[in-house]
Amino acid sequence: MRWPRADYAGSAVDTARRLVGAHLVHEMPEGRTVLRITETEAYGGWYEGRPDDGAHAYRGRTARTEVLFGEPGHAYVYLIYGMYCCFNISCDGEGTAGCVLLRAGEPVEGEELIRQRRGKAKGTALTCGPGRLCLAMAIDRSLYGADLVTGPLYVESGTPCEIEISRRKHIDYATYGREFPWRFTLKGSLWVSR
């Protein structure tokens, strides 16, 4: 079942936890691809009285982060290092800039199409890593702001699973945020980023 708006209305941490084990679906003319989400990170808000200075919205509303301040359940896609995209889902209430970064997944459907999109990629490099996940699922900046409740890109409920908690990756620049235990992975899965 496709997630309704209400499923994105909770905090970033809560939504990030619940997204692990759920399915990410993209329906396109060339075919349907589905990943089981294995790794997420929460961004925005506070942890133990400290603000998340690792979040893009930390310094307030800008053209890029605009979608994060709106209705939950929309795609926040941005270009990183001039070449790759990162895909986030906005959550929490309007005016609160919470989001969840999808970092990895395991192919469930459309693996042939995914392999076609990923060229020479071997093993878990097929879909693990935020940039790779976007390449595998054909997610680019044209999907910025897309509504996951009504559009061709959306989340479906998966099967219940156990979750492991760790620190977020590659945000050493954040004074407070680097410490937050806001990365969630599917317990025992090999389909996670490095």
Next chain:
DNA sequence: CCAGTGATACTCT
């Protein structure tokens, strides 16, 4: 290990 790549958000004028 490290180069590639360009939008973004700053800082000055």
Next chain:
DNA sequence: GAGTATCACTGGT
């Protein structure tokens, strides 16, 4: 408006 440091990454040595 112009200049520039930085980046929630990846693929090939």
